[in-house]
Amino acid sequence: MVNEGPYNHQASDSAYQFTKAALEKGHEIFRVFFYHDGVYNGTRLGVPPQDDRNITQLWQELAEQHDLDLVVCVAAAQRRGILDPDEAKRHGKDADNIAPRFRISGLGQLIEAGIKADRLVVFGD
Amino acid sequence: MLHTVNKSPFERTALQSCLGHALDGASVLLFEDGVYGALKGTGVSGEVAEAMGRVKFYVLGPDLRARGLREDRLIDGIQVVGYDGFVDLVTSHDNVQAWL
């Protein structure tokens, strides 16, 4: 679970490095769940400076390589303006901003991950 | 049980709270700003050193180096690990409590 947005806190960076290391060691990552301000990791509209890392893109690449399930909490996302096309349409918004490889879903996905995975690690502030 | 602490003990009480709840035989991983709790000669070193008799301490090397800290600044007996070691700590303990 990633509880903080990108850049403001190290939480997402730490979670990324941890996830990468776990995958390299052959472990399975059942899911990465983004909650609280962590949902901001899922915007495709961030444009960090060229000489800095692009956290959203790093997650996307890792997801691409390992078929990672990156889930953004719908309740936390709606509050903060992170929308996929369906959500944007449902709420009458003129745009969506979810990054490819991220998906928006319910809090039940976090509980399910807690039940099915052998370990749950929380990264936050 | 593995406890993780990612906050400086000079700003928050996460480390103190962690130590108050870590049972004998538990492990504590200091990472992010939590690594400042692993330094010797600070206001909390005594508390950490005392807990080392019953709890095993680890510190994340990449976070140490990012903050300009070398291993010779650490309290003796604290083990430095990488992210792969972080993963091993998670898998080798039954559960993980993050003291955010």
Add this chain to the structure above:
Amino acid sequence: MSEIKKFMYVNRKAPYGTIYALESLEVVLIGAAFDQDVSLAFLDDGVFQLTKDQDTSGIGMKNFSPTYAALGDYDVTKIYVEKESLEERGLTLDDLQHLTYEDEDDDWAEKDSIRLVTREELARIMDEQDVLLSF
């Protein structure tokens, strides 16, 4: 789906100053539908979440404290409050909401949800958990 795990929600932050308390409660309510062995722990500043007489009318935020009283209806009946955390903050149980649930195994008798535990006891209860969701 027969596997039942021990889930503990660890609350260590005060309400309103940050959103963690509110969004933690939202997870608890959703999680209640999964029939797991659920408990909540309130320690450190988390004990401030349960104080009574919260009135947010002056800060323009929603007062979500009544939701704690509804937890019993969601079969969330184990609420651990750490004694030392209360004392360090000058609080007693009387400063907190009176939270209850109806025990279906005891002819729906009304029982207290809050269990006052020492730091040592809480540490042991935490150690027994499968999943610790910290906020």
